Amino acid sequence: MKKQVLALFMAAVMTGSLTGCGSSTAGPTAGADTTAAETKADAETKAEADTKTEEAAGGVLVMATNAEFPPYEYHDGGSIVGIDVEVAEAIAAKLGMTLEIDDIAFDSIIPELESGKADIGVAGMTVSEDRLKNVDFTDTYTTASQVIIVKEDSDIAGPDDLAGKYIGVQLGTTGDIYASDYEEEGSTIERYNKGFEAVQAMLQGKIDAVVIDVEPAKVFVAQNEGIKILDEPLTVEEYAIAIKKGNTELLDKVNKALGELKESGELQAIIDKYISAE
Ligand code: ARG
Numbered sequence: 001m002k003k004q005v006l007a008l009f010m011a012a013v014m015t016g017s018l019t020g021c022g023s024s025t026a027g028p029t030a031g032a033d034t035t036a037a038e039t040k041a042d043a044e045t046k047a048e049a050d051t052k053t054e055e056a057a058g059g060v061l062v063m064a065t066n067a068e069f070p071p072y073e074y075h076d077g078g079s080i081v082g083i084d085v086e087v088a089e090a091i092a093a094k095l096g097m098t099l100e101i102d103d104i105a106f107d108s109i110i111p112e113l114e115s116g117k118a119d120i121g122v123a124g125m126t127v128s129e130d131r132l133k134n135v136d137f138t139d140t141y142t143t144a145s146q147v148i149i150v151k152e153d154s155d156i157a158g159p160d161d162l163a164g165k166y167i168g169v170q171l172g173t174t175g176d177i178y179a180s181d182y183e184e185e186g187s188t189i190e191r192y193n194k195g196f197e198a199v200q201a202m203l204q205g206k207i208d209a210v211v212i213d214v215e216p217a218k219v220f221v222a223q224n225e226g227i228k229i230l231d232e233p234l235t236v237e238e239y240a241i242a243i244k245k246g247n248t249e250l251l252d253k254v255n256k257a258l259g260e261l262k263e264s265g266e267l268q269a270i271i272d273k274y275i276s277a278e
Contacts, residue, residue, distance in 0.1 A: 058095060058096030058097040059097050060098050060099075061088075061091075061097040061099050061100065061119050061120065062100050062101075062117070062118040062119045062120070063084075063088045063099055063100065063101050063102065063118065063120050063122050064104055064108075064109045064113065064117070064118035064120070064121045064122075065084060065085075065103060065104075065109070065122055065123040066103065066105060066106040066109065066123050067080045067101075067103045068106075068170070068193075068194040068196060069082075069123065069124050070082065070216055070219040071216075071219060071274035071275060072084045072123070072216070072239075072274075073103075073122075073124070080101050080103060083142075083270055083273075083274050083275075084122040084124060085101065086270045087122065087141065087258075087261065087267065087270055088101075088120065088241075090257070090266060090267075091120075091241075091254055091257040091258065091261070094256075094257040094260065094261075095253055095254075095257060102117070102118050105172075105193060106123060106170060106171065106172050107172030109121040109123055109125070109242065110131065110134050113135055113242055113243065113244045114134065114135070114244060114245070116244065119243070120242070120243055121135065121241065121242035122242075124213060124215075124216075124239050125137075125239060125240065125241070125242055126144070126173075126174045126237040126238065126239060127140060127237070127240045128177075128237075130177075134245065135242040135245055136243050136244070136245050136246070136247070136248075136251050137241065137243070138240050138241040138242075138243065138251060138254050139255050139258055139259070140240045141241070141258060142239045142271065143238055143239075144214055144215065144236075144239055145213070145234070145235055146174060146175050146211055146212065146213060146214070146234040146235045147214045147229050147230065147233050148209050148210070148211055148229070148230040148232075149211075149221060149228070149229055150202075150227065150228060150230060151202065151226055151227055151228075152226050152228050154208065154209070156209050158230060159234055162182050162187055163182060163185035163186060163187060164185065164186040165188075165207075165208040166187070166188045166190060166206070166207040166209075167182060167187055167207065167208065167209050167210070167211055168189075168190045168192060168199075168201050168202060168209070168210045168211075169189060169190070169198060169210070169211050169212065170191070170192055170193070170194060170212065171191040171192065171193060172191075173212070173213075174213075174235065174237060175195075175210075176189070176191060176211075178211060178235055179211040190206070195212045195213075195216055195220070196220060199220045199227070202227065203226070203227070217229050241254055241258070
């Protein structure tokens, strides 16, 4: 295995030197040294070619997510799209890697990172003290909040009114954790695999309220008649990318890429594509 890698590396270096780098098909090493003699156009063509080769050579970056969370990740026809998908794709490109999406239950994401089945957890995942015991988080990339969805004619007007009610949440989310506090006040928590299933249950009169992140809440409310979001948010949270505890090499790389995406405005452009400013 090691030998093969070395052989490839040598071949890359040789191709690079034989062609004087101009039309190099080599990987990262040869791509790094743009000589002053090259024209700008040359350099650009080369950069493009190098990116492609790096993509092929850089390996696969497995993103664990739960694509039931519009506008961050959701199914659109046959594909999984959304803010997190585009951010992860941009990061993978910067790392010279190919992104692969593993769509699983939300509460399986951290175990998959721990077992090494996935490299990054990108799922509108809120940074919390509890999760930090099991995974590392990158710098945050957006702010969010938990909100309450109720039927338009509901007698629930704010967080205090949740006492004694049936509250629907997505299993294992911060909405679940936060709503669970109300169990002490006589509330019953119904945990669903998908946030939308909780909304459906409320539409069917099975539960009184849903606690979920604000952006998916807006999508679900827009898609269904007769429900609304209460003004007062329950929490303010920050989303970040989760990475296996101790994998500082990947953490640093992803943080660097994320920093560049923030700096260039690309991150904001991706967010703006999916969330229109109020
Ligand atoms: N922000 C919440 C949390 O971290 C909910 C995330 C749910 N994400 C998803 N892709 N289903 O717990």
